Amino acid sequence: GAVVSQHPSRVICKSGTSVKIECRSLDFQATTMFWYRQFPKQSLMLMATSNEGSKATYEQGVEKDKFLINHASLTLSTLTVTSAHPEDSSFYICSATGGGLFYEQYFGPGTRLTVT
């Protein structure tokens, strides 16, 4: 299957600071990338959908000014958590699809964010 990487895998930051997470498709061009968040023992929650060169589409209840998404190229999307607070601590996972006929999504390994 296709490979998606994320960096960093773990990050600890202080409350009030910003954190940037990178998501890269390594062996395919990702027309669309997605950002999810998952709290312990809970389901994946889609935060936003990002098409290359376009503004991201955020899900209801997700603050677009707090979670800044940039999809500047067909292989890279970034999520910046601005002014992070302890309640933002979570497992952030990106996925990517090359489109095609059936839109398989491949997930990155995730980034565990802890805000102290």
Next chain:
Amino acid sequence: QKEVEQNSGPLSVPEGAIASLNCTYSDRVSQSFFWYRQYSGKSPELIMSIYSNGDKEDGRFTAQLNKASQYVSLLIRDSQPSDSATYLCAVIGTGFQKLVFGTGTRLLVSP
């Protein structure tokens, strides 16, 4: 009614048995169906995709799709303890981009 429904489990099977995981979906126009495996603390991994009615086999995994009944299943033959994980059923919705996930079925394979 939830868009994608799965039994949360846990489904317990002995090593070597067949594990059968089921999923129903509500959107009749759905075209693409996926099974993801998620180990605790890890991200989901795509293990099977199916688009046409019938069976699709890949190694020990068989996905089954019945669009008339709006039903997708995953069979795991010769189950191994390493198959113990949460299995997520996902459907591409009418927007043809977003995945709609079920809540997942936790599978436990005992040695």
